[in-house]
Amino acid sequence: MNRKYAFFPGCVLDGAAHEARMATEAVAGRIGVELVEIPGWSCCGASQTQDVDPEAALAANARNLALAEKMGLDVLTACSTCALMLRTARQTLMNGRMADVNEALATADLEYKGTAEVSHILWLLADTIQDWAPMVKTPLSKLQVASFYGCHTVRPPKVMGYENHLAPHSMEAIITACGAKPVLIPDRLKCCGFHAVFPAEQTAHRLTASAADNARKNGADCLLTPCPLCHMQLDMYQPDAREDTGKGGETPVLHLTQLVGLALGIEHEKLGLSKHIVSTDALLAKC
Amino acid sequence: MRTITFDIDRFDGSRSWTQSYSFEHDPAHTVLSCLIAIKEKQDPTLNFTASCRSAICGSCAVRVNGNAVLACDTKLDSVLKQWGSDRLQISPLGNFTVLSDLVVDWSPKIERLRTARTGLKARKEFTAETGCQQTPAEFARIQKQWDCILCGCCASECNKLTDDRRDFLEPFVYTHANRYAQDSRSAEPMLHVREMLGRGLWKCLHCMECVTKCPKQIAPAADISAMRALAYANGVTDGKGPRHAAAFRTDLENTGRLNEVRLVPRTEGLIDAATGRMSFTFRMLKSGKLSTREATKLYFVDNSPIEGLDGLRKIIRYRRAK
Numbered sequence: 001m002n003r004k005y006a007f008f009p010g011c012v013l014d015g016a017a018h019e020a021r022m023a024t025e026a027v028a029g030r031i032g033v034e035l036v037e038i039p040g041w042s043c044c045g046a047s048q049t050q051d052v053d054p055e056a057a058l059a060a061n062a063r064n065l066a067l068a069e070k071m072g073l074d075v076l077t078a079c080s081t082c083a084l085m086l087r088t089a090r091q092t093l094m095n096g097r098m099a100d101v102n103e104a105l106a107t108a109d110l111e112y113k114g115t116a117e118v119s120h121i122l123w124l125l126a127d128t129i130q131d132w133a134p135m136v137k138t139p140l141s142k143l144q145v146a147s148f149y150g151c152h153t154v155r156p157p158k159v160m161g162y163e164n165h166l167a168p169h170s171m172e173a174i175i176t177a178c179g180a181k182p183v184l185i186p187d188r189l190k191c192c193g194f195h196a197v198f199p200a201e202q203t204a205h206r207l208t209a210s211a212a213d214n215a216r217k218n219g220a221d222c223l224l225t226p227c228p229l230c231h232m233q234l235d236m237y238q239p240d241a242r243e244d245t246g247k248g249g250e251t252p253v254l255h256l257t258q259l260v261g262l263a264l265g266i267e268h269e270k271l272g273l274s275k276h277i278v279s280t281d282a283l284l285a286k287c
Numbered sequence: 288m289r290t291i292t293f294d295i296d297r298f299d300g301s302r303s304w305t306q307s308y309s310f311e312h313d314p315a316h317t318v319l320s321c322l323i324a325i326k327e328k329q330d331p332t333l334n335f336t337a338s339c340r341s342a343i344c345g346s347c348a349v350r351v352n353g354n355a356v357l358a359c360d361t362k363l364d365s366v367l368k369q370w371g372s373d374r375l376q377i378s379p380l381g382n383f384t385v386l387s388d389l390v391v392d393w394s395p396k397i398e399r400l401r402t403a404r405t406g407l408k409a410r411k412e413f414t415a416e417t418g419c420q421q422t423p424a425e426f427a428r429i430q431k432q433w434d435c436i437l438c439g440c441c442a443s444e445c446n447k448l449t450d451d452r453r454d455f456l457e458p459f460v461y462t463h464a465n466r467y468a469q470d471s472r473s474a475e476p477m478l479h480v481r482e483m484l485g486r487g488l489w490k491c492l493h494c495m496e497c498v499t500k501c502p503k504q505i506a507p508a509a510d511i512s513a514m515r516a517l518a519y520a521n522g523v524t525d526g527k528g529p530r531h532a533a534a535f536r537t538d539l540e541n542t543g544r545l546n547e548v549r550l551v552p553r554t555e556g557l558i559d560a561a562t563g564r565m566s567f568t569f570r571m572l573k574s575g576k577l578s579t580r581e582a583t584k585l586y587f588v589d590n591s592p593i594e595g596l597d598g599l600r601k602i603i604r605y606r607r608a609k
């Protein structure tokens with residue numbers, strides 16, 4: 001494969017979900033996808049900034065898009081909320097806001113014409129299964145994996161729109177290509193609660209506990225998510241969720257690219273598999 | 288003959304069961320016309336509501352395979368294709384109390400809608416003589432919200448309501464509140480926002496189910512966001528929700544990137560964060576998600592500024608000034 005993208009890591013891949021960045025870069029390198037980090041990218045607003053300053057959120061993302069366009073590349077992100085924020089901004093600009101936001105971008109000698117588009121690593125991996133599946137070195141045949149898509153991966157479909165939002169299949173196709181067995185759980189398309197973990201903490205904990213519990217009860221060795229924010233919620237807050245709800249057991253949570261990396265035979269250290277709150281040891285013993 | 292089967296959730300006031308009805312496929316069918324045909328030809332006891340058959344009255348919403356649709360505005364073929372099956376589960380709307388079969392109870396919902404203080408309290412300069420006019424641009428800001436037909440689709444799969452409806456409202460209630468809050472003719476926009484602030488305005492999970500399900504392409508989540516911004520601009524800046532969102536904006540202008548270490552104390556206050564999040568912080572350090580060195584730098588110094596931070600600030604300030 002020979003593809004090149006303007007990489008938008010987003011804040012968490014440089015912070016608490018650093019292992020997702022490690023895994024994304026390792027997998028991309030292995031399958032021939034070149035990721036060139038957008039120089040000077042800024043926070044996408046994380047579905048938060050617009051609640052206090054909508055114009056700042058739009059302006060910052062217009063700048064991110066303009067920076068990528070200057071590189072002559074489409075944007076690739078490994079975070080569903082970043083993807084939603086960037087794609088929403090692009091849609092807003094394309095639907096009548098281009099001229100006035102470009103006036104603002106001009107103050108920093110930037111312009112967005114609308115050519116740079118925004119994609120998600122999930123979509124890239126799903127679209128290119130035929131290219132990387134032959135590179136699978138360690139089929140994960142002993143693993144049962146429960147996908148957790150994350151709201152912003154599929155909703156709203158008018159903005160995200162990669163696949164049927166009610167019955168998506170990309171994650172299961174990737175799990176199968178990795179040699180593992182997909183497990184369908186009722187929480188598969190539900191919310192993890194991350195974006196309201198402070199103002200609606202109890203709700204977030206109940207959602208997290210439910211996903212972890214259902215994965216375990218349905219025989220899954222782990223939850224799998226293409227969104228590092230879902231990962232943070234399901235992994236980092238799992239002990240709190242367990243304590244709050246009394247739902248027992250530990251469910252490891254993998255980033256999508258960690259699973260693909262394991263199947264491609266990438267060393268565990270390069271995938272950051274030890275940087276999880278819920279231990280991945282038992283799962284790795286099956287790989 | 289191609290046979291379609293509806294497995295319909297029934298309820299007679301005390302007993303619940305699922306009943307299957309099969310019929311011949313007809314590409315002209317909508318979900319509603321199938322229900323009507325079942326009632327007319329197979330089972331007159333099946334209860335559902337519908338009136339206009341034109342996506343106007345809002346009375347025919349049901350769930351197909353667990354997802355709300357306006358039955359009269361949904362082609363049978365589109366759902367068969369979407370689900371890849373000729374067998375569909377038809378249920379009453381979620382997050383509503385079921386009265387009978389597919390009929391749900393709207394009375395408690397209307398009581399909750401009243402809390403938005405719907406109705407325009409016009410500004411003083413408007414009189415019976417001069418009227419109560421607004422420009423097309425001003426109307427455009429609330430036009431979409433006026434399309435709401437109160438069908439309930441936005442509430443059906445709302446993840447927050449499903450978890451707990453005691454501290455959150457149906458998304459359409461927020462849309463109605465915002466419709467008055469954003470109306471240029473309103474004497475007191477904050478009247479509606481204040482009511483919503485006390486009723487879960489900051490508890491939306493951003494699950495985007497409401498935006499996805501609205502058959503009129505209204506975005507209740509955007510209405511929630513717009514009212515939060517209005518409240519913030521009007522000085523309602525305290526609380527975990529506004530403090531959390533404001534921290535992202537602060538970081539955006541300070542360095543361009545989120546400071547994860549300062550985020551929690553900024554949201555919860557230093558004392559609460561230090562006492563309540565001790566085990567969380569410990570587990571972050573122990574797992575190597577955060578190093579002590581990095582945490583100290585982020586807390587006391589900050590992220591390094593992004594390349595072109597000045598440009599970002601200029602862009603944001605220019606937009607804000609506009």
Ligand code: FES
Pocket residue numbers: 337338339340341342343344345346347348357358359360
């Ligand atoms: S019957 Fe009136 S909206 Fe469907």
